[in-house]
Amino acid sequence: MNKKDKILIIGAGLCGSLLALRLAQRGYKVEVYESRPDLRKVDISAGRSINLALSDRGLKALRLCGMEEKAREICIPMFGRLMHDKEGKTFSSNYSGRENEYINSISRGDLNAILLDEAEKHENVNIYFNKKCKKVDIEKNIAHFKDYQTKEEFPVIADVIFGADGAGSSLRKSYISERKFLFSYSQNYLNHGYKELEIPANKQGNHQISKDHLHIWPRGDFMLIALPNMDGSFTVTLFLSYNEGEFNFENLTSEEKITEFFEKEFPDALSLIPNIKEEFINNPTGPLGTIKCSPWSYQNKTLLMGDAAHAIVPFYGQGMNASFEDVFVLDEILNHFERSREIFDWKTVFKVYQKTRKKDTDAIADLAIDNFHEMKDHVANPLFKEKRKIEMDLEKHFPTQYFSKYSLVTFNENIGYNAAMEKGRAQDKALLNLISGDDISTSLDMTKEELEIVLKKIIKETNEILKEDKIAGL
Ligand code: FAD
Incomplete structure (x- = not known):
């Protein structure tokens, strides 16, 4: 393995763009192919969690790449949870008894954009948009792409391919379809899905409820949460069963039923979401699942990272943080081998990486499920x-x-x-x-x-x- 290796990263999301930046900083030649348009030019945020909780593990990886301060400029600190009961009464619960410990609300799009900007400053990085990977020939190290604009299909050959293409990873699917090795894979969905809504800013452009908290309306079988945005609005997320209970996504189909549900369960939130009916009907309902798989790599050729290797449910606010920490851990392993002056190859790096990392990503997957029950029920x-x-x-x-x-x-x-x-x-x-x-x-x-x-x-x-x-x- 050497710095002349051509590296291909599939996916320019949060993990792929940070990985591209770090590998470029280490001197590798990096090409990134992303299926969606450039989010810095086209508004494509609808439907995916608009904001996220960024915490210390994510910040540690951003710091490694010199991006912590830039990220902090677009963060809103949240010091605790503010619980809302059905009568509209609230009580708060801090995240920590230490004052310097808090989590941060950050816009997915803005964070992704600053990472892409920084990666592109490096001459050894090229990022291509609207190019979807259809499959990877893992033996020959060729990824096959389709250009969404020209409809043209073309191959890309690389020395090493990283799959940072999220929960629906094309590289992971190729591991399954190519059947070159024993690949274990599990995907478990919750019976709950999520839908995003919005509390707009008030007329002065300010937040209508405390911006220092992550708001939760816990109701036992379902819940609503809200995280603040820099423009004074809140992104609200409803977590609800698809088909169980008195109210569920399958039976909340009419405007009357949606209003009845919110009036009964979340009256204070309802008064803050003026476009509830349109948003509820038009915004997509997303699934929530956990993906575990092994091995993450094939020989000295390919590696899965981020959600592609370990997608988790969002209730610990750690999916992105874990994906960023992946980059940190891989970097430490590269440091270790480079300093040791041992002769090493990507295969060894990938094996040590999985051995170091897998137990931790399995753990956060399980903790995130525990927190699902804690947040919707136990917090009250x-x-x-x-x-x-x-x-x-x-x-x-x-x-x-x-x-x-x-x-x-x-x-x-x-x-x-x-x-x-x-x-x-x-x-x-x-x-x-x-x-x-x-x-x-x-x-x-x-x-x-x-x-x-x-x-x-x-x-x-x-x-x-x-x-x-x-x-x-x-
Ligand atoms: P993604 O962000 O999914 O990025 C993958 C990229 O690859 C995308 O840009 C995609 O367009 C591209 N791509 C996909 N397929 C292809 C293909 N075939 N070819 C080319 N490109 C492709 N995490 C937190 O830490 N804190 C939170 O508060 C939090 N809240 C969340 C709330 C919700 C509702 C959800 C669903 C998730 C939340 N997460 C949170 C998790 C977080 O979103 C993910 O863990 C994180 O986005 C993973 O980053 P990634 O880059 O691995 O995957």
């Missing part, structure tokens, strides 16, 4: 509220000693998702045992001394649970 549950309050107090008073599962996953960029999941789950178990048991009393207003006792007990019990889990796993 009194036991959950008590647990979160104690966690906030522990993080506030013992900022270097206690990190909740949410903090471990979202703000602790130096530990992998898998370690964060194992520790976080054990800690949750220990804390819930403590709250429901009677050997130690917990309350919403504990003194620092009382909290310290709780902390010691949690640390001890967490370690015991982790030890037991390890023994059980042998």
